[in-house]
Amino acid sequence: MDYTLAIENAPETIPGGTGILLLHPSIGETDRIDTDFLKTDTDHFLVVSTRTTAREVEQKLEHYDVDESRAVILDTLSVERGYSRRSSENVHYVSSPDDLDGIVEQTRNFLESHEGKLRVSVDSVTEMAYYADVDGAFEATERLLDLLDEHDAVGLFHLSNEVHGEETITRFRDLFEGVVELDVDGSVTCEF
Numbered sequence: 397m398d399y400t401l402a403i404e405n406a407p408e409t410i411p412g413g414t415g416i417l418l419l420h421p422s423i424g425e426t427d428r429i430d431t432d433f434l435k436t437d438t439d440h441f442l443v444v445s446t447r448t449t450a451r452e453v454e455q456k457l458e459h460y461d462v463d464e465s466r467a468v469i470l471d472t473l474s475v476e477r478g479y480s481r482r483s484s485e486n487v488h489y490v491s492s493p494d495d496l497d498g499i500v501e502q503t504r505n506f507l508e509s510h511e512g513k514l515r516v517s518v519d520s521v522t523e524m525a526y527y528a529d530v531d532g533a534f535e536a537t538e539r540l541l542d543l544l545d546e547h548d549a550v551g552l553f554h555l556s557n558e559v560h561g562e563e564t565i566t567r568f569r570d571l572f573e574g575v576v577e578l579d580v581d582g583s584v585t586c587e588f
Contacts, residue, residue: 438466
């Protein structure tokens with residue numbers, strides 16, 4: 397199954413099972429790329445949010461006019477921060493961004509319980525590495541990519557290229573079939 401890709405300078409379509417690494421500056425405006433990725437040619441999508449709460453993700457989707465009825469959100473921050481949380485059919489929680497097994501398991505549950513064209517956004521791998529460690533985040537990313545492949549889904553994984561050293565960035569780059577680089581000035585380059 398092919399998926400349409402609405403990212404400038406990227407191929408028009410990518411096959412199911414493809415993972416894309418989004419390299420961005422720390423203050424980079426990734427929301428536009430992320431929401432274009434999620435709202436194009438999609439039946440259901442999962443946002444794994446290690447950077448913002450479910451409420452903030454909902455506000456972002458609303459702002460960028462993404463159909464929220466297709467969204468499932470995995471909030472990894474609210475429990476740890478002690479915010480009130482209401483689990484619902486479309487909002488799930490794990491204890492913190494370093495609960496990597498929980499993140500992988502919730503992603504598996506999403507992929508197994510939804511049909512059609514499925515997309516996953518992991519925002520962000522950098523936070524997973526910050527809370528756990530780089531090796532743990534790397535292994536979790538490998539497991540998530542295997543799940544995408546198994547379920548013919550596609551994914552976009554955020555990684556800040558200002559936080560990690562060149563060796564770590566290269567290590568993650570090598571995992572992915574596609575790399576999208578967002579520059580500080582907003583320009584986008586792609587390598588597939």
